[in-house]
């Protein structure tokens with residue numbers, strides 16, 4: 585378990601790196617301060633220990649390392665630990681851990697930059713197709729059908745949204761994310777995942793609109809809702825359906 589938690593923190597550091605470098609269209613490189621551009625010292629490459637020993641400021645300019653970094657590392661350690669307890673050291677654990685790291689990376693770029701990148705979603709789809717042969721929770725046919733269904737359903741929602749409120753609310757990145765979620769959850773579970781995403785996204789949007797925290801014109805990133813729905817159904821798909829039709 586200690587190894588799994590440590591792995592979560594280290595993969596979290598990698599996700600942080602990719603989350604900063606990929607949206608800027610540059611190759612991943614060694615960590616650097618986004619304010620002064622100085623290369624970070626080795627003890628800040630993983631932010632969690634740096635925060636724990638109070639070395640969370642850039643040594644050259646004093647800027648604080650974004651709180652996103654320790655949150656991602658801690659979050660992935662927690663999620664990896666959860667997956668390991670649930671699945672043990674199995675192929676399912678390994679693939680689900682990869683999917684989880686990818687989901688977190690997509691959430692980071694979507695929340696920070698409103699970007700869901702092809703360079704992330706397309707390899708993720710390929711990985712999920714490979715995974716469907718090894719994880720055993722769904723077959724490859726279910727996975728492929730789920731991927732196609734996710735793509736088509738979200739494409740329809742995007743077209744409808746563009747027609748109703750104008751372009752921009754959701755885009756092609758969300759459609760490819762839905763395809764990845766479909767490949768991971770399979771058919772017909774992908775429908776449950778998308779329903780959860782629409783319900784939670786709708787409720788949060790409504791809350792933000794009613795409390796006037798956001799207006800109808802302010803873009804809300806929908807990727808995180810798709811991700812929460814997809815991840816929950818990946819883990820608890822049958823439980824959720826049983827609970828609903830109880």
Ligand SMILES: [Zn+2]
Nearest residue numbers: 617620642645
């Ligand atoms: Zn700096």
